[in-house]
Amino acid sequence: MPTIAPPESSAPFAFSVEAVDPETGARAGRFNTPHGPILTPCFMPVGTQATVKSLAPEELEALGAQIVLANTYHLSLRPGAEVIAGLGGLHRFMSWRRPILTDSGGFQVFSLAHLRRLDEEGVTFRSHIDGSEQRLTPERAVGIQEQLGADVIMAFDECIEYPAAPGRVRESMERTHRWAERCRRAQTRTDQALFGIVQGGVHDDLRRESARVLAGLDFPGYAIGGVSVGETKEDCWRVATLVSSLLPAARPRYLMGVGSPEDLAQGVAGGVDLFDCVLPTRLGRNGAILTDAGRVTLTRRRWRDEAGPLDPTCDCYTCTHFSAAYVHHLFKAEELLAYRLASIHNLRYMARISARMRLAILERRFGPWRRSFLAGYRVADEAARQVQREKRLAAWTVQRARLDGVSSPSGATQAAGEMAAAFEAADAAELDEAVVEANGDAVGGGGRGRPWGPLPAAQGSGGDRVQGGEPEGQGEVAGGRAVP
Amino acid sequence: MPTIAPPESSAPFAFSVEAVDPETGARAGRFNTPHGPILTPCFMPVGTQATVKSLAPEELEALGAQIVLANTYHLSLRPGAEVIAGLGGLHRFMSWRRPILTDSGGFQVFSLAHLRRLDEEGVTFRSHIDGSEQRLTPERAVGIQEQLGADVIMAFDECIEYPAAPGRVRESMERTHRWAERCRRAQTRTDQALFGIVQGGVHDDLRRESARVLAGLDFPGYAIGGVSVGETKEDCWRVATLVSSLLPAARPRYLMGVGSPEDLAQGVAGGVDLFDCVLPTRLGRNGAILTDAGRVTLTRRRWRDEAGPLDPTCDCYTCTHFSAAYVHHLFKAEELLAYRLASIHNLRYMARISARMRLAILERRFGPWRRSFLAGYRVADEAARQVQREKRLAAWTVQRARLDGVSSPSGATQAAGEMAAAFEAADAAELDEAVVEANGDAVGGGGRGRPWGPLPAAQGSGGDRVQGGEPEGQGEVAGGRAVP
Numbered sequence: 031m032p033t034i035a036p037p038e039s040s041a042p043f044a045f046s047v048e049a050v051d052p053e054t055g056a057r058a059g060r061f062n063t064p065h066g067p068i069l070t071p072c073f074m075p076v077g078t079q080a081t082v083k084s085l086a087p088e089e090l091e092a093l094g095a096q097i098v099l100a101n102t103y104h105l106s107l108r109p110g111a112e113v114i115a116g117l118g119g120l121h122r123f124m125s126w127r128r129p130i131l132t133d134s135g136g137f138q139v140f141s142l143a144h145l146r147r148l149d150e151e152g153v154t155f156r157s158h159i160d161g162s163e164q165r166l167t168p169e170r171a172v173g174i175q176e177q178l179g180a181d182v183i184m185a186f187d188e189c190i191e192y193p194a195a196p197g198r199v200r201e202s203m204e205r206t207h208r209w210a211e212r213c214r215r216a217q218t219r220t221d222q223a224l225f226g227i228v229q230g231g232v233h234d235d236l237r238r239e240s241a242r243v244l245a246g247l248d249f250p251g252y253a254i255g256g257v258s259v260g261e262t263k264e265d266c267w268r269v270a271t272l273v274s275s276l277l278p279a280a281r282p283r284y285l286m287g288v289g290s291p292e293d294l295a296q297g298v299a300g301g302v303d304l305f306d307c308v309l310p311t312r313l314g315r316n317g318a319i320l321t322d323a324g325r326v327t328l329t330r331r332r333w334r335d336e337a338g339p340l341d342p343t344c345d346c347y348t349c350t351h352f353s354a355a356y357v358h359h360l361f362k363a364e365e366l367l368a369y370r371l372a373s374i375h376n377l378r379y380m381a382r383i384s385a386r387m388r389l390a391i392l393e394r395r396f397g398p399w400r401r402s403f404l405a406g407y408r409v410a411d412e413a414a415r416q417v418q419r420e421k422r423l424a425a426w427t428v429q430r431a432r433l434d435g436v437s438s439p440s441g442a443t444q445a446a447g448e449m450a451a452a453f454e455a456a457d458a459a460e461l462d463e464a465v466v467e468a469n470g471d472a473v474g475g476g477g478r479g480r481p482w483g484p485l486p487a488a489q490g491s492g493g494d495r496v497q498g499g500e501p502e503g504q505g506e507v508a509g510g511r512a513v514p
Numbered sequence: 515m516p517t518i519a520p521p522e523s524s525a526p527f528a529f530s531v532e533a534v535d536p537e538t539g540a541r542a543g544r545f546n547t548p549h550g551p552i553l554t555p556c557f558m559p560v561g562t563q564a565t566v567k568s569l570a571p572e573e574l575e576a577l578g579a580q581i582v583l584a585n586t587y588h589l590s591l592r593p594g595a596e597v598i599a600g601l602g603g604l605h606r607f608m609s610w611r612r613p614i615l616t617d618s619g620g621f622q623v624f625s626l627a628h629l630r631r632l633d634e635e636g637v638t639f640r641s642h643i644d645g646s647e648q649r650l651t652p653e654r655a656v657g658i659q660e661q662l663g664a665d666v667i668m669a670f671d672e673c674i675e676y677p678a679a680p681g682r683v684r685e686s687m688e689r690t691h692r693w694a695e696r697c698r699r700a701q702t703r704t705d706q707a708l709f710g711i712v713q714g715g716v717h718d719d720l721r722r723e724s725a726r727v728l729a730g731l732d733f734p735g736y737a738i739g740g741v742s743v744g745e746t747k748e749d750c751w752r753v754a755t756l757v758s759s760l761l762p763a764a765r766p767r768y769l770m771g772v773g774s775p776e777d778l779a780q781g782v783a784g785g786v787d788l789f790d791c792v793l794p795t796r797l798g799r800n801g802a803i804l805t806d807a808g809r810v811t812l813t814r815r816r817w818r819d820e821a822g823p824l825d826p827t828c829d830c831y832t833c834t835h836f837s838a839a840y841v842h843h844l845f846k847a848e849e850l851l852a853y854r855l856a857s858i859h860n861l862r863y864m865a866r867i868s869a870r871m872r873l874a875i876l877e878r879r880f881g882p883w884r885r886s887f888l889a890g891y892r893v894a895d896e897a898a899r900q901v902q903r904e905k906r907l908a909a910w911t912v913q914r915a916r917l918d919g920v921s922s923p924s925g926a927t928q929a930a931g932e933m934a935a936a937f938e939a940a941d942a943a944e945l946d947e948a949v950v951e952a953n954g955d956a957v958g959g960g961g962r963g964r965p966w967g968p969l970p971a972a973q974g975s976g977g978d979r980v981q982g983g984e985p986e987g988q989g990e991v992a993g994g995r996a997v998p
Binding site: 118 | 563593
């Protein structure tokens with residue numbers, strides 16, 4: 031097993047490749063952090079506001095979460111990085127003793143905030159919470175992340191819309207490179223690993239260039255950004271594979287905002303080590319659970335009398351303690367415990383699938399494992415996914431324009447709320463589609479029309495829906511839903 | 515310690531009085547059930563829909579819940595008593611191994627359902643969920659509760675509005691007595707204790723008569739119903755004390771839908787053994803926590819930087835794992851974990867205060883304990899409480915009239931939703947009032963205007979707000995709240 035010693039500067043963050051699959055680029059690794067090692071491949075649950083929605087730290091540990099994400103943008107606005115620093119940092123704040131990764135806030139600034147003014151120095155924007163003017167620069171993004179104190183922090187990158195003209199993508203990518211250098215220089219703590227972020231859209235030439243430039247800056251780890259923003263899954267997987275092949279083998283690779291179980295199978299094959307996505311928790315809160323057969327909708331009547339667990343192959347708390355009928359009832363009755371139980375199952379599923387891939391790689395049988403898994407896993411229909419995404423983006427454009435046209439903070443808050451409501455509807459449609467597909471019937475019987483009631487989670491105030499964390503809680507519980 | 519042997523018929527439900535306070539009527543007891551003993555005085559958390567909102571069974575056990583309530587009305591409509599029976603009964607359904615008490619559904623039929631038609635045989639009504647016509651009789655209420663399989667089941671009683679003319683109260687009380695006899699005859703299971711319910715409003719003569727008649731029917735336990743429906747707390751406490759003095763000493767006494775910490779202190783002094791109320795969980799979900807000083811509002815800015823626990827004297831999971839600042843943050847961010855952490859604290863507070871009273875009784879010092887407790891506990895202002903309650907009842911009357919005027923099931927569902935929204939607003943005002951009072955400032959600073967965001971719980975579709983369980987989940991999460 032080739033263990034590659036990290037350079038002196040990132041010694042606390044040694045990454046060792048324990049095995050490489052002979053058929054694909056998949057690798058099993060071990061990434062050390064001050065709060066313990068992370069065995070890869072690894073799916074990282076998202077705790078946007080210093081909490082993985084509905085779950086307590088003990089539950090996350092019990093389901094096998096090795097590391098969680100938190101969002102710099104959200105936490106810097108509320109409660110504020112100084113507050114968290116004053117309380118002893120993010121680990122103590124959220125009572126989580128394992129590793130944490132914070133993003134840089136870049137993705138949210140460009141998707142969730144409004145009235146953005148971009149210049150070479152940084153970006154000025156208004157908070158989506160109270161409309162207050164904020165400024166983020168590479169230096170400030172690093173400074174905030176140093177205050178938060180995560181184990182892994184991310185460079186501040188410019189995130190652009192998709193699709194975008196190649197010239198625009200290049201311009202943004204080059205700025206991201208300059209900002210990556212500034213982040214590197216701004217870093218003062220040695221107990222945090224700063225990851226660089228490769229950009230370049232779906233353009234292979236730009237992706238190659240970005241990987242080369244960032245590799246030259248010698249980061250202790252690299253992320254592949256600018257994915258999961260509307261491109262096809264095939265584009266995402268191709269870019270991930272291409273970029274992985276160009277990054278230093280001795281550094282961990284993180285595909286941001288991805289993914290679903292099938293994304294993991296494909297991304298790992300391409301050489302990716304780390305993943306994050308709100309999908310498992312968001313699906314869970316909407317009554318969809320992950321299984322090896324695909325997504326299953328809990329609210330269908332067939333579960334009403336099911337005395338067995340949701341997933342007989344699962345060892346999670348939910349599946350070992352409750353009947354499917356009970357969880358079904360909790361969703362029909364819109365009980366808070368439902369969101370927790372489904373989230374636990376889905377995150378356990380992601381942890382288990384990560385561990386299963388790791389074992390397959392270590393045993394040099396990842397290729398056959400992946401083929402077998404993908405043959406059995408019914409994915410959401412790509413065409414339907416794109417249609418729904420376009421609806422969502424159209425709603426986004428309209429609402430963003432409206433939001434940007436609002437001058438008063440209170441008006442902005444209201445408009446942000448409307449945007450969130452619009453997104454909830456669009457997300458709901460997307461989730462419906464995905465869920466219905468997996469259940470094999472598209473009409474009636476609880477598949478469509480959000481028969482499972484509220485969407486306490488599906489709100490998404492912008493492109494934030496998938497990548498880099500879930501939006502703040504406005505609308506999380508109340509949503510925009512009228513009581514039926 | 516006088517231990518009074520129960521009669522043969524209720525042997526599985528032996529109740530022994532372990533100590534009686536020399537100064538008051540307070541008593542410490544032990545009530546055996548097929549799922550274990552209940553040490554009294556005991557506060558029973560409410561799990562309306564077979565789940566104590568936001569909590570898992572292990573959490574309830576850990577915080578010292580000895581028994582939980584569930585609601586016959588709600589469960590018979592969804593998922594249906596047959597479904598639960600088919601899944602092995604309520605204990606297995608909700609994965610709860612300790613005792614359960616189910617109410618008879620009477621209170622909800624008369625408060626939550628609509629288009630009620632009362633006759634001597636029973637009551638016909640429409641479900642608040644789907645508008646379907648339902649019928650409940652004493653026999654059916656017992657039958658459903660036998661299907662659910664709780665340890666303690668309740669007689670089906672007629673619950674009337676407050677205030678009501680004495681003649682109307684008498685008529686209703688007498689019907690309740692006839693129904694109590696029918697319930698007794700309808701019972702077939704011997705492993706469930708059927709409690710009779712004393713009615714009679716705030717009229718001492720009627721209460722005396724009701725206690726005498728029911729005592730003559732020799733139930734294994736007695737409840738004091740028709741309280742917490744709008745009368746003053748003084749009326750409630752007086753009735754509880756009067757009725758307790760007339761009930762057989764060798765039977766447990768249960769004050770339905772009551773109460774707050776001060777209610778427990780007063781009710782126990784009056785001779786009550788068992789209490790239930792949604793208040794602790796509902797307050798918790800609204801960001802108000804219970805302490806020996808009264809209710810405290812978590813969303814006030816003073817908690818933002820508080821590194822210590824919510825309540826330094828508390829041993830609950832929340833207080834031993836998280837700073838007040840973190841819980842404050844979760845409420846401000848409207849995160850689901852907030853509702854859980856505050857509910858855990860408040861229910862632990864109720865379990866602790868029950869245990870403290872029990873110890874004081876056993877040690878013959880309950881009188882001084884109660885005086886000391888009440889001197890330190892700042893209760894919600896009674897006048898303000900009544901004003902808010904009147905507002906709520908007025909809204910209720912309007913909405914109920916509207917609901918009853920709707921003929922189609924779908925229209926009824928919509929109207930029910932609007933009613934829930936109206937109640938949410940009224941409840942919010944009431945909670946605000948209570949919380950503000952305890953915090954000692956009535957204006958600004960986070961006290962008023964629901965600064966703590968949504969009211970995922972405070973919805974109350976009728977008089978159900980306090981007694982006998984929380985309404986079904988509609989509006990529970992989504993409420994009627996527009997995204998701000």
